[in-house]
Amino acid sequence: MTVTPGQAPQAQESLTEATARWDGYARSDGRKGIRNSLLVVYLVECAHHVAAEIAAPFSKRGVELVGFPGCYPCDYAYKVLSRVTTHPNVGAVLLVSLGCESFDRARLKAEIAASGRLVELLVIQEAGGTARTIKAGRQWVKATLPELSKVPRCPMGLSDLVVGTICGGSDATSSLTANPACGLVFDRLVDAGATAIFEETGELLGCESLLAERAATPELAEALRAAVAKA
Known part of the structure; x- marks a missing residue:
């Protein structure tokens, strides 16, 4: 609600599926993205510098740097990178590996390719070192960016959104300003058909009963109470 001194309050504009529509990017699994980013992904901390140098010249062209900052891969790290590289907002992926780490790079590349995304894998120890890998990576990114424009566009609405x-x-x-503001936005998004996700269990202390009352099922209500009690 907007309030201007000397004027009566104005009602919020209705946020509905009919009033909020735009074109997104269609993915082969049926999901839709609001972005079409190219990711440069380092699979071990030792490849971080090379990946960053590859991505740097394209930072204003939708190229983003992500990766696994450890040295010893684990199931959790693989799961995270698998989900990130096949996220609906991602259109292409360049994987950068040092070569001697035990991260299953071939498996990840195959998963990304199977999702319909453009993907390439550079192994520093096989490509001839740092400088040659950076050069090869930049060439691939430069050649791939125009290909992203060929990704089919599709209509999107609020019900397609997952907001975190x-x-x-x-x-x-926080409890006086930011948290209520986020809550009001989430209420409007959910009412319009979107999915909203929040985290930070500690922020729920003292209001778990309010959330439990709004839970879709008794089981979910109990899970909310248990999570806060554990925190």
Whole structure:
């Protein structure tokens, strides 16, 4: 609601599936993305520098740098990178490996390719070192960016959205300002058919009963209470 001194409050505009429509990017699994990013992904911390140098010249062209900052791969790391590289907002992926790590790079590349996305794998120890890998990576990115424009566009609406939040650093005002504001936005999005996700269990302390009352099932209500009690 908007309030201007001397004027009566104005009602919020209705946020509905009919009023909020735009063109997104169609993925082969039926999901839709609002972006069509190219990811440069390092599979071990030792490849971080090379991946960053590859991505740097294209930072304003939808190229993003992500990766696994450890040295010893685990199931969790693989799962995270698998989900990120096949996210609906991703259209192409360049994997950068050092070569001696035990991350299953061939498997990840195959998964990305099977999802219909453009993908390439560069192994630093096989490509001839740092400088040659950076050069090869930049050439691939430069050649691939125009190909992203060929990804089919599709109509999208609020019901296609999955919106997530992450804590940016809580202080004494969070419960008075940011949290209620996010809650109001989420209420409007959910009412319009979208999916909203929040985290940071500690932020729920004191209001778990309010959320439990809004739970879709008794089981979910109990799970909410248990999560806060554990925190």
